[in-house]
Amino acid sequence: MLYHGRLLTNxxxxxxxxxxxxxxxxxxxxESEIHVLRDCPKATWRDFWATAxxxxxxxxxxxxxxxxxxxxxxxxxxxxxxxxxxxxVLAKSVIVISQPRHLEEVGWKEPLIAWVKINTNEACKxxxxxxxxxxxxxxxxxxxxxxxxx
Ligand SMILES: [Zn+2]
Numbered sequence: 593m594l595y596h597g598r599l600l601t602n603x604x605x606x607x608x609x610x611x612x613x614x615x616x617x618x619x620x621x622x623e624s625e626i627h628v629l630r631d632c633p634k635a636t637w638r639d640f641w642a643t644a645x646x647x648x649x650x651x652x653x654x655x656x657x658x659x660x661x662x663x664x665x666x667x668x669x670x671x672x673x674x675x676x677x678x679x680x681v682l683a684k685s686v687i688v689i690s691q692p693r694h695l696e697e698v699g700w701k702e703p704l705i706a707w708v709k710i711n712t713n714e715a716c717k718x719x720x721x722x723x724x725x726x727x728x729x730x731x732x733x734x735x736x737x738x739x740x741x742x
Contacts, residue, residue: 594625594629597625599625599628601623601624601625601627601628602614602615602616602622602623603622603623603624603625615627615628615632617632617633617634618632618633639675639678639679640671640672640675643671643674643675643678644671647667647670647671647674648667651663651664651667
């Protein structure tokens with residue numbers, strides 16, 4: 593029905609002249625197919641889907657890289673236990689709405705006179721020698737100041 597666009601959502605019924613297109617649970621969201629199946633809080637299967645995909649991928653990788661690994665026999669039960677654990681953690685989580693922010697500008701600062709500054713980003717490849725990205729010398733100004741004293 594979804595593939596053929598025949599899911600009888602409130603939006604579809606509204607287009608047929610029947611009722612209002614809004615979700616009866618969310619009130620401020622239009623009940624489209626994507627809302628019913630993915631976005632509506634009543635679409636609880638999405639947690640199961642995401643967890644199942646992660647578990648199946650994880651088990652597949654373990655099978656690929658470990659000849660002795662055996663996939664769980666009761667995969668659905670294992671996945672459901674992961675989903676229940678996720679829901680329990682979610683219920684106990686404290687959501688911090690806002691925190692005071694402290695912004696600090698981070699950037700290159702010109703070195704003092706007569707100092708040499710070398711910037712590096714700690715990048716290296718396979719443990720070899722690291723490169724550097726900048727070299728700034730403030731000796732020129734020192735030279736002109738010294739010249740004035742002669
Ligand atoms: Zn909804």
